[in-house]
Amino acid sequence: MKTTLSELDSSHWSRRGFLKTGFTAGGMVLAAPTILKAQGTGNKLNVALIGVGSQGRVLLDSLLNIEGLHFQAVCDIWELSRRYGVNRLKKAGFDPNGYEDIEDLLANEKDLDAVIIATPDFWHAPHTNMCLKAGLHVYCEKMMAHTIEAASSMVVAQRASGKLLQIGHQRRSNPRYQHALNNIINKAQIPGRITNINGQWNRAVSEDLGSPPRYAIPPATLKRYGFKDMHQFRNWRWFRDLSGGPISDLGAHQIDIFNWFLGTGPKSVMASGGSDYYDTREWYDNVMAIFEYDTAQGPVRASYQVLTTTSAGGGYFEQFMGDEGSVKISENPKLTKVYREDRAPDWDKWIDLKYLLQSEAAYPAENTTVDVRETAPLVAFDLPVVLNKPLHQPHLENFFGAVKGENKLNCDGEHAFASEAAIFKVNTAVAARATIDMKPSDFIA
Amino acid sequence: MKTRFLSLILACSVSSVLVAEDTVITLEFPPPKVTSTPAPINLPHLELPNKKPPVIKVPTGVTNVAAGKTVTSSDEWPIIGELDMITDGDKESEDGYYVELGEMQQWVQVDLETKTEIYGIGLWHYHAQPRAYLDVIIQVSDDPEFKSGNTTVFNNDHDDSSKMGRGSDPAYVEKNHGRLIPGKKATGRYVRFYSDGNTSDGLNQYIEVEVFGRSVE
Numbered sequence: 001m002k003t004t005l006s007e008l009d010s011s012h013w014s015r016r017g018f019l020k021t022g023f024t025a026g027g028m029v030l031a032a033p034t035i036l037k038a039q040g041t042g043n044k045l046n047v048a049l050i051g052v053g054s055q056g057r058v059l060l061d062s063l064l065n066i067e068g069l070h071f072q073a074v075c076d077i078w079e080l081s082r083r084y085g086v087n088r089l090k091k092a093g094f095d096p097n098g099y100e101d102i103e104d105l106l107a108n109e110k111d112l113d114a115v116i117i118a119t120p121d122f123w124h125a126p127h128t129n130m131c132l133k134a135g136l137h138v139y140c141e142k143m144m145a146h147t148i149e150a151a152s153s154m155v156v157a158q159r160a161s162g163k164l165l166q167i168g169h170q171r172r173s174n175p176r177y178q179h180a181l182n183n184i185i186n187k188a189q190i191p192g193r194i195t196n197i198n199g200q201w202n203r204a205v206s207e208d209l210g211s212p213p214r215y216a217i218p219p220a221t222l223k224r225y226g227f228k229d230m231h232q233f234r235n236w237r238w239f240r241d242l243s244g245g246p247i248s249d250l251g252a253h254q255i256d257i258f259n260w261f262l263g264t265g266p267k268s269v270m271a272s273g274g275s276d277y278y279d280t281r282e283w284y285d286n287v288m289a290i291f292e293y294d295t296a297q298g299p300v301r302a303s304y305q306v307l308t309t310t311s312a313g314g315g316y317f318e319q320f321m322g323d324e325g326s327v328k329i330s331e332n333p334k335l336t337k338v339y340r341e342d343r344a345p346d347w348d349k350w351i352d353l354k355y356l357l358q359s360e361a362a363y364p365a366e367n368t369t370v371d372v373r374e375t376a377p378l379v380a381f382d383l384p385v386v387l388n389k390p391l392h393q394p395h396l397e398n399f400f401g402a403v404k405g406e407n408k409l410n411c412d413g414e415h416a417f418a419s420e421a422a423i424f425k426v427n428t429a430v431a432a433r434a435t436i437d438m439k440p441s442d443f444i445a
Numbered sequence: 446m447k448t449r450f451l452s453l454i455l456a457c458s459v460s461s462v463l464v465a466e467d468t469v470i471t472l473e474f475p476p477p478k479v480t481s482t483p484a485p486i487n488l489p490h491l492e493l494p495n496k497k498p499p500v501i502k503v504p505t506g507v508t509n510v511a512a513g514k515t516v517t518s519s520d521e522w523p524i525i526g527e528l529d530m531i532t533d534g535d536k537e538s539e540d541g542y543y544v545e546l547g548e549m550q551q552w553v554q555v556d557l558e559t560k561t562e563i564y565g566i567g568l569w570h571y572h573a574q575p576r577a578y579l580d581v582i583i584q585v586s587d588d589p590e591f592k593s594g595n596t597t598v599f600n601n602d603h604d605d606s607s608k609m610g611r612g613s614d615p616a617y618v619e620k621n622h623g624r625l626i627p628g629k630k631a632t633g634r635y636v637r638f639y640s641d642g643n644t645s646d647g648l649n650q651y652i653e654v655e656v657f658g659r660s661v662e
Binding site for chain 2: 053054058061078080081083084088090091204205206207209210211214215234315331332333334390391
């Protein structure tokens with residue numbers, strides 16, 4: 001696939017893109033990754049992947065793009081996923097050992113440097129803590145845990161271990177998000193005074209996940225690892241003892257951006273939600289939350305909704321709204337725009353500095369007439385930063401860079417906990433049908 | 446998962462069921478499932494969403510002749526799944542229902558066991574996440590090696606990056622509905638499905654293929 005700088009072409013993302021342009025003969029190409037990566041471990045970091053479900057596979061696809069890693073082991077209680085991890089890595093030229101139980105893995109794999117944890121949320125804290133205790137650096141998927149107490153224990157374990165703990169809020173390493181915060185909001189102050197935020201992740205109706213009988217996990221194994229049955233194993237995100245539900249699973253990504261961009265947590269949370277649509281799901285399938293912040297610029301009120309019965313509104317984004325402009329940002333570049341209020345000062349300087357690009361549809365048509373009772377359409381701009389890697393790769397690169405002493409973590413356990421503390425309160429606010437006030441100590445583990 | 450939203454008009458997803466004259470192929474499909482964060486899709490030849498499938502009329506005797514037939518592939522060691530899943534009639538997209546082949550261009554091939562006149566093809570790649578597969582090419586041939594006598598019935602390799610000829614068909618986002626592709630009455634014993642990764646990863650996942658045709662031997 002041909003690409004241009006102006007496109008975010010997915011063929012850039014993988015070794016496929018490189019290999020496809022780097023070699024021509026199909027047979028030669030298939031062998032190439034094996035040859036490249038099977039050459040000794042040398043100074044490479046020895047890595048194990050804990051959890052090879054859907055998210056583990058997403059991470060694995062990014063991990064395989066990162067040089068300097070040696071994949072030594074994978075772990076998953078589901079033989080199907082375990083086999084996936086082993087086979088995927090063998091195809092890439094590694095020879096990993098597969099384990100059902102993480103304790104067996106830690107007992108046998110003595111020279112590991114780091115683990116990537118992508119297990120169900122209720123296992124994050126136990127797995128993270130035992131790996132830190134074993135002297136390993138840990139990258140753990142968000143949400144940190146299914147309870148705030150478990151999340152706190154991870155920070156405590158990290159402090160005691162002296163090892164690194166990165167939490168998988170991958171937007172913090174996305175160059176477009178970093179540009180929006182560092183240059184557009186902080187330096188150029190494009191939005192002016194931010195007064196409000198709006199965010200959402202809306203997803204169309206989706207049935208419960210299933211699995212073919214021939215790949216069923218034995219009941220005793222399921223029970224040993226905390227699952228009632230295969231249905232609960234496949235749909236753990238919806239069960240209260242195993243996860244925090246959609247506000248945790250999806251909302252955490254974006255509410256973390258609220259907190260990161262504002263540089264503070266909210267002073268209060270109020271929310272409404274319910275288990276209204278799906279009969280088999282324990283957690284709220286729709287939640288609407290309002291966060292109140294006190295910032296140096298003044299109060300900020302933020303609304304967030306996660307809906308799992310409609311994809312209305314364009315899916316997922318965060319929009320920071322100020323008195324001079326607004327910054328709408330998403331992992332989907334098509335949903336990212338900067339809008340200028342008429343009262344804003346000239347932005348030509350920032351366009352000249354390439355902070356902003358004039359959008360193709362920047363100005364309304366000349367013959368557009370606006371009813372005097374309406375506000376005229378806003379002028380739109382684009383951000384010139386393109387992520388030409390899989391979405392999670394920069395965050396993983398940041399983690400391994402920190403392991404090698406090259407950089408600091410973009411989302412260590414302390415900062416992740418400070419951000420997630422308010423997210424944990426949303427479900428509490430829904431249940432209590434009350435406003436939950438937060439104090440500074442709530443953000444410290 | 447046995448739930449089905451819609452059956453073929455006069456049900457033709459199973460090889461044993463015949464289709465009456467001048468009926469229309471309508472694919473049956475499973476409920477939608479959504480997992481994982483979707484990766485952005487930016488392809489210049491991506492078709493508009495909600496494009497209706499083609500209307501393909503078929504005469505008496507046309508069935509899904511691929512059902513239960515032997516499948517081979519370019520990848521001797523699929524990452525996960527068994528090749529027989531591709532013609533087993535199950536179109537779910539979850540773990541345990543699909544075959545995942547390695548990176549770069551890969552193919553799966555169905556042996557219809559007899560020279561067949563092909564009216565339509567149903568194709569399901571992985572569809573639990575919005576994604577588009579790259580350089581999808583479907584050919585029909587009597588040559589099991591596809592070295593000669595090939596008829597191309599679908600090709601969305603718009604820039605000829607596969608070096609198999611530029612295609613004018615659009616890229617499309619995978620959905621539970623699958624993709625109904627006109628068979629153009631091509632004849633041959635073998636049908637080969639190429640792909641070269643997708644917009645979410647560099648891999649090639651196949652869930653199900655259906656070939657609606659009738660023997661001409």
